[in-house]
Amino acid sequence: MNYYLTIIIYMGINSILALSLNIIVGYAGQISLGHAAFYGIGAYTSALIATKLGVSFWVAMPLAILVTALVGAILGLPSLRVSEDFLAITTIGINFVVQAVFKYIKFFGGALGISGIPYPGIGKRPLSLLEFALMTLIFTVISALISFRIGNSWIGLGLKAVREDELAASSSGVNVYKFKVLAFVLGSALAGLAGSLYAHFMMFITADDFGFPLSITILSMVVIGGIGTVRGAFLGAIILTILPEVFRPLADYRMLIYAILLILFMRFLPEGLVGDGSMIWKKLRGEA
Amino acid sequence: MILEVRNVKKRFGGIEALKGVSLSLRNGEVLGLIGPNGAGKTTLFNCIAGVYHPDDGEIIFKGRRIDRLPPNRIAALGIARTFQIVKPFKNLSVLENVMVALGLKKYQGYKHLFRKPSSGDYERALSVLKTVGLENKSDEISENLSLGELRRLEVARALALEPEIILLDEPYAGLRRNEENRISDMIQDLKKRGLSLIIVEHRVRLLMQLVERVVVLDMGEVIAEGTPGEVKKDPRVIKAYLGEEEVA
Numbered sequence A: 001m002n003y004y005l006t007i008i009i010y011m012g013i014n015s016i017l018a019l020s021l022n023i024i025v026g027y028a029g030q031i032s033l034g035h036a037a038f039y040g041i042g043a044y045t046s047a048l049i050a051t052k053l054g055v056s057f058w059v060a061m062p063l064a065i066l067v068t069a070l071v072g073a074i075l076g077l078p079s080l081r082v083s084e085d086f087l088a089i090t091t092i093g094i095n096f097v098v099q100a101v102f103k104y105i106k107f108f109g110g111a112l113g114i115s116g117i118p119y120p121g122i123g124k125r126p127l128s129l130l131e132f133a134l135m136t137l138i139f140t141v142i143s144a145l146i147s148f149r150i151g152n153s154w155i156g157l158g159l160k161a162v163r164e165d166e167l168a169a170s171s172s173g174v175n176v177y178k179f180k181v182l183a184f185v186l187g188s189a190l191a192g193l194a195g196s197l198y199a200h201f202m203m204f205i206t207a208d209d210f211g212f213p214l215s216i217t218i219l220s221m222v223v224i225g226g227i228g229t230v231r232g233a234f235l236g237a238i239i240l241t242i243l244p245e246v247f248r249p250l251a252d253y254r255m256l257i258y259a260i261l262l263i264l265f266m267r268f269l270p271e272g273l274v275g276d277g278s279m280i281w282k283k284l285r286g287e288a
Numbered sequence B: 001m002i003l004e005v006r007n008v009k010k011r012f013g014g015i016e017a018l019k020g021v022s023l024s025l026r027n028g029e030v031l032g033l034i035g036p037n038g039a040g041k042t043t044l045f046n047c048i049a050g051v052y053h054p055d056d057g058e059i060i061f062k063g064r065r066i067d068r069l070p071p072n073r074i075a076a077l078g079i080a081r082t083f084q085i086v087k088p089f090k091n092l093s094v095l096e097n098v099m100v101a102l103g104l105k106k107y108q109g110y111k112h113l114f115r116k117p118s119s120g121d122y123e124r125a126l127s128v129l130k131t132v133g134l135e136n137k138s139d140e141i142s143e144n145l146s147l148g149e150l151r152r153l154e155v156a157r158a159l160a161l162e163p164e165i166i167l168l169d170e171p172y173a174g175l176r177r178n179e180e181n182r183i184s185d186m187i188q189d190l191k192k193r194g195l196s197l198i199i200v201e202h203r204v205r206l207l208m209q210l211v212e213r214v215v216v217l218d219m220g221e222v223i224a225e226g227t228p229g230e231v232k233k234d235p236r237v238i239k240a241y242l243g244e245e246e247v248a
Helices: A002-027 A035-053 A057-075 A085-104 A129-152 A154-164 A166-171 A176-202 A212-225 A230-246 A248-268 A279-284 B041-048 B071-077 B094-105 B119-131 B147-160 B177-192 B204-208 B228-233 B235-241
Strands: B003-012 B015-025 B030-034 B056-061 B079-081 B165-169 B196-200 B213-218 B221-226
Touching (some): A002 A035, A002 A154, A035 A176, A035 A212, A057 A176, A129 A176, A154 A176, A212 A230, B015 B030, B030 B204, B094 B147, B119 B147, B213 B228, B221 B228, B221 B235
Parallel strands (some): B030 B213, B165 B196
Antiparallel strands (some): B213 B221
């Protein structure tokens, strides 16, 4: 039972991560290969606030979201200057730099990471595993609702216009700079939430938890599920959480498998499994 | 005067694309802008629309300098444009393409950003599509439209901004005869609505039927200006076009 609850918690955290990256890559079309950095910033901020100030998860989590959103605005600035391949490389760089800062600066715990992160509780009583899983699911649903709202409102239209054609968007009255930064702020805020959940669940984090391979994994979730859609981010996160559990013997080849999957999907099924325009999604809706 | 371009200069590296161009557009006027390839017509459009900022000179819209503003601000002030090489939001539906432009005022500040478009907004978008004859295609993904339909979608997107001026960049390029007629009808309709238009066009004969006044650019300079009848006879114009296309 505990094993399954733990998997559900991972699924929830990964879903929030995929949803958060989907805002940046799916809605706004700003390729990011360094999303684990924002996840890490959320986790480290929450962990540091909780351990150094001695406050609980409930105080640390909102602050972590706020700080990550702020850092997202700053680290999103390169997207105003570079795009596509160059932005992809820049975001990889951001991932490595952020990870190195966590690893080599003493304030962030150095190579030993941060331990003794308080587990969430109500009053003096720590949450049961079931309660933690339920809480994660609630946050997952909230993240999905936020994503839906963004996708269906004026900001979603503006973000998608930027994704499709920056010059046409700007000629249609969309402030391209503002919308790109907004995408990074919103996406980073959700990544910060995921990071905080992770830190307080594991109670121990190191810089290696937030490396480049994880960024690729998160991007794989979004691409495999169906880029630009909430259901796609969910499905991708669920598949890529369960897959490594089922195929434990292949653990050493995980990155290789993700890379191959990414290439195959980009080439043959760019809409992903259930993205707009994918055959499976059309069949499910009875259109084909 | 609704728009005045005063002595605008723009250079790219060693090439002087605009060498001090001046022109003015009267309220409700349809102005043709012609000239051989590389004359600077699209560069001038891009300067007016805020894509480029002129190196020198001024652009004044209703008494206000706009030559340092970004494209989205200029769109908000009331100058819309279409693109010579069509730029639809490919993966969005035809209706959504228009919705993006309808959101113009919602994108300012943060108050409306997270609100959903109302049913009234969708109706407005549909009525804009109706004016260009695309209402039957509203749910189509815009990537699937023909070139003629895409050109009309560009105009629909421009109209959704509720502008006072529309800059049309080669609205006929690449179209078949029956599509050309639709575009001409549409431009006549824009004229009737009291919009001021500047039309860049290579197809001089089509253009001459639509416009009241023509400005001829060559090598980044205005070489002639007047009614279509006057311009046709201007020896400098004939010389500039020699070997290009007969002015008829």
